[in-house]
Amino acid sequence: MGNYLLCSHPLAGKPFYIESIHLNIYSIEELCFFLSTNMAIADEVILNPLLAEWLSEQCGIINIKEYNSIVVSDEKIGHRLYWIFVKSHYFAENELRKYKVRIDAFDNTGRMERQKLKGDALLKFGKYKRSIGCYEEVFAMQGISSKPSFFRATVWHNMGCAYEKLFQTARAVKCFEKAFEIDGSDIFRDSYIKAVYFDSGEKKAEEEIKKLELDDNYLHELKRQISEIKAKPVTGDIQKTLNEWVKQYHLSVDQ
Amino acid sequence: MAESYFVGLEFNEKEIRLCVYDPKEKDAVSVMITAGGSHAECPAHMAYIEETGRWKYGIEADYFAENKGAVLFEDVFDRVLEGRDFEANGKVFSGETVVAEMIKQAIAFAGIKVPAMQIEVLMITVPKISKYLTDTIEKAFKRMGLAAGQAYLQSFDESFYVHTYYQKYEVFSRDVGLFYFKDDTTVQFKKLHSDLTTRPATVTVTEGGMTILSLDPDKKDQEFADFINENVRENEYSSFFLVGKGFDRSWSKKSLGLLCRARRKVFYGTNLFSKGACYAAREKSSYAQLKHRSLFMGSDLVRKNIGIELLSEGIAIYHPLITAGINWYEAENECDIILNDERELVFRVSSLEDGKKTNYSMPLTDLPERPAKATRLNIRIHFEAADQCVIDVKDLGFGEMFESSGLSWKEVL
Numbered sequence: 001m002g003n004y005l006l007c008s009h010p011l012a013g014k015p016f017y018i019e020s021i022h023l024n025i026y027s028i029e030e031l032c033f034f035l036s037t038n039m040a041i042a043d044e045v046i047l048n049p050l051l052a053e054w055l056s057e058q059c060g061i062i063n064i065k066e067y068n069s070i071v072v073s074d075e076k077i078g079h080r081l082y083w084i085f086v087k088s089h090y091f092a093e094n095e096l097r098k099y100k101v102r103i104d105a106f107d108n109t110g111r112m113e114r115q116k117l118k119g120d121a122l123l124k125f126g127k128y129k130r131s132i133g134c135y136e137e138v139f140a141m142q143g144i145s146s147k148p149s150f151f152r153a154t155v156w157h158n159m160g161c162a163y164e165k166l167f168q169t170a171r172a173v174k175c176f177e178k179a180f181e182i183d184g185s186d187i188f189r190d191s192y193i194k195a196v197y198f199d200s201g202e203k204k205a206e207e208e209i210k211k212l213e214l215d216d217n218y219l220h221e222l223k224r225q226i227s228e229i230k231a232k233p234v235t236g237d238i239q240k241t242l243n244e245w246v247k248q249y250h251l252s253v254d255q
Numbered sequence: 256m257a258e259s260y261f262v263g264l265e266f267n268e269k270e271i272r273l274c275v276y277d278p279k280e281k282d283a284v285s286v287m288i289t290a291g292g293s294h295a296e297c298p299a300h301m302a303y304i305e306e307t308g309r310w311k312y313g314i315e316a317d318y319f320a321e322n323k324g325a326v327l328f329e330d331v332f333d334r335v336l337e338g339r340d341f342e343a344n345g346k347v348f349s350g351e352t353v354v355a356e357m358i359k360q361a362i363a364f365a366g367i368k369v370p371a372m373q374i375e376v377l378m379i380t381v382p383k384i385s386k387y388l389t390d391t392i393e394k395a396f397k398r399m400g401l402a403a404g405q406a407y408l409q410s411f412d413e414s415f416y417v418h419t420y421y422q423k424y425e426v427f428s429r430d431v432g433l434f435y436f437k438d439d440t441t442v443q444f445k446k447l448h449s450d451l452t453t454r455p456a457t458v459t460v461t462e463g464g465m466t467i468l469s470l471d472p473d474k475k476d477q478e479f480a481d482f483i484n485e486n487v488r489e490n491e492y493s494s495f496f497l498v499g500k501g502f503d504r505s506w507s508k509k510s511l512g513l514l515c516r517a518r519r520k521v522f523y524g525t526n527l528f529s530k531g532a533c534y535a536a537r538e539k540s541s542y543a544q545l546k547h548r549s550l551f552m553g554s555d556l557v558r559k560n561i562g563i564e565l566l567s568e569g570i571a572i573y574h575p576l577i578t579a580g581i582n583w584y585e586a587e588n589e590c591d592i593i594l595n596d597e598r599e600l601v602f603r604v605s606s607l608e609d610g611k612k613t614n615y616s617m618p619l620t621d622l623p624e625r626p627a628k629a630t631r632l633n634i635r636i637h638f639e640a641a642d643q644c645v646i647d648v649k650d651l652g653f654g655e656m657f658e659s660s661g662l663s664w665k666e667v668l
Contacts, residue, residue: 003595004565006574007631011592015654023655029593030654033629087570090593102412 012058040117078107155182263533283533338387351394371400414531436499
């Protein structure tokens with residue numbers, strides 16, 4: 001038997017808009033998919049007061065009183081999230097059980113970890129400025145210095161990625177450098193050196209490589225990787241591609 | 256409260272006839288549909304008057320064409336059947352425009368000036384059905400402002416069945432024969448058979464022979480008698496209907512005597528199909544009386560159940576898309592589904608007659624890779640003929656997260 005799911009309602013005439021990532025949601029199925037794959041920013045949806053009305057008017061979910069009676073806060077959205085999953089019938093029984101475990105685990109995740117995950121999700125959606133804001137909030141939280149070095153380094157590293165996407169290469173270099181300082185593993189080292197290359201050029205990158213006493217093969221490999229990136233041509237309509245990049249950039253720095 | 260009507264309209268290659276259900280008479284009665292109230296039928300002609308941009312129908316169409324230079328169409332039914340437009344003085348009019356106008360003018364003679372408000376149910380009955388005809392008539396209904404459930408189409412065979420079953424039981428206690436005089440010489444035979452052992456009784460109409468009779472009255476009677484003997488076996492029939500203006504008692508002494516043998520009842524008239532359509536219109540309402548007694552197994556009937564197994568509100572079910580027992584031109588359905596990780600759709604088809612089940616697989620070639628449960632498909636199923644089911648599937652993507660590929664697939668069962 002096929003595991004097709006019958007859509008119980010037509011597509012919403014009026015979509016639900018997730019402002020932080022500029023995404024319109026047109027059905028309860030899309031909402032469930034989005035929430036299950038982006039739990040880190042599920043609070044942007046769950047805590048939106050317009051969601052109840054949308055679920056009722058556009059998705060035909062009528063137990064809105066029940067929905068509204070579920071206790072929810074900035075840190076505890078799991079019950080409402082699970083309620084939506086159950087009422088939507090989007091997930092099979094075994095999937096629901098799996099998501100229950102994930103939701104409970106997420107609800108019990110620490111604030112710093114959740115904020116970092118949120119930053120990562122926003123980074124994935126191309127909302128670079130907002131993601132940087134999340135990472136900065138992590139560093140402003142009490143107790144950050146007692147967090148494991150890998151965690152702190154990852155936050156700096158990902159912030160660096162966000163700056164790179166904004167073409168703010170100098171700031172990106174500082175972030176990657178910080179990540180490498182906190183945790184000297186290869187992954188952070190490599191990101192730092194590449195960032196130096198893109199910001200200051202090959203000569204500066206070579207200097208850093210020498211400082212770190214890395215062998216000639218390292219530089220050779222670095223150049224090979226960079227030439228591979230540069231060799232990828234832009235296909236299709238160049239002007240259209242450029243316009244799209246500009247549009248995405250504006251959206252990414254949008255408040 | 257304003258009165259609303261059950262209306263039956265016969266529309267064939269040559270003529271239109273109209274019946275309306277009279278609650279006082281408790282019967283369908285013919286409506287005179289020509290100016291002056293002199294005829295219960297009129298030619299199925301339409302004429303376009305350039306000066307006024309208006310259409311005339313029936314006898315008036317002939318008059319305006321002959322005397323006022325209107326453009327005459329004598330083949331309205333054939334054009335609609337074949338999906339041809341109506342061209343008049345360089346202007347092109349769609350079939351539904353002309354048909355809607357024709358119906359409106361005909362039913363106006365029954366006092367129906369605002370169809371949407373005054374029609375309870377309208378049933379059009381026709382001798383042949385094609386996809387073009389069903390589409391055109393459906394659009395004509397919409398043009399007239401008629402809602403779904405307010406207007407229908409059915410074949411002559413089905414009108415014959417309904418008309419018969421609205422008679423007393425003795426009329427159809429055995430087989431019923433119909434001699435349809437299409438014109439002065441052409442006669443077609445149809446046989447209505449009821450299997451009274453089933454509940455409800457299943458009824459079929461099969462076509463017998465067709466013949467062309469001589470115009471000479473002396474020869475005509477003998478030829479008709481021969482035709483009767485070819486198609487009718489002695490004790491099978493409880494009654495006969497003679498339908499059409501081509502029949503007349505004056506030349507049919509011998510043949511009538513043949514039909515009346517063994518105390519068989521013989522009825523003659525011209526409005527059997529329009530009356531049957533009128534009764535059928537009533538059958539679509541809460542006044543229906545045949546529903547549990549009989550089931551018409553016409554040649555337009557869909558004989559297969561088509562569905563798909565899926566999850567609905569968390570429960571694994573068989574979701575029916577088409578249920579057997581309805582006319583092919585009324586059989587259509589549509590739904591949206593979410594794919595899990597399948598790359599094909601599997602439909603389950605079961606036969607009404609023997610219950611045999613078959614699975615039909617429809618591959619979704621070139622469907623883009625997406626995560627599980629992130630593809631929405633629209634499935635639309637309809638029929639182009641009684642034995643030709645078409646399934647159209649469209650990739651709707653998944654909102655703004657996964658754009659539609661624009662791909663669609665078609666399968667003909």
